[in-house]
Amino acid sequence: MRQLEKVNLRLKRRVADLNLDKAMLQDILAKKALTLARLREWPRDLQARYGASERQVCFAQQVSSSSFRCRFVAADDSALRLRIKEIIETRIHYRYRRVHVMLRREGLVG
Structure with missing residues (x-):
């Protein structure tokens, strides 16, 4: 029982x-x-x-x-964005691949 x-x-x-x-x-x-x-x-x-x-x-x-x-935290990439804008303004004909190469050489991206 x-x-x-x-x-x-x-x-x-x-x-x-x-x-x-x-x-x-x-x-x-x-x-x-x-x-x-x-x-x-x-x-x-x-x-x-x-x-x-x-x-x-x-x-x-x-x-x-x-x-x-899981909580996602966005990375602070304001310096990277600023540098991309500077590159694009000074070198008008550069596209994303060339900009990426420059950023990689400067050590801003991996």
Whole structure:
């Protein structure tokens, strides 16, 4: 009898998890096309709204948790942009390949 109660409890938890996943997926499908910025906020929004764990949200959206945690930081390339503009202004006929060679010689790009 005790073993049957354990199995029943485990199945109830599984059904609750599946219902939560279903609710999250229906919420995702009900929304219109999302912008890229909104897609980045979406998992956190689901976590707050449903009280779901990061693992549950990632599983429901079929996204790896590493990409969920990944934060992209743009490199500060203002000096590079400025140098490209200087080269283009002084040497009008240079195209991107020649500009790249010059930048590589100056050590600004790899």
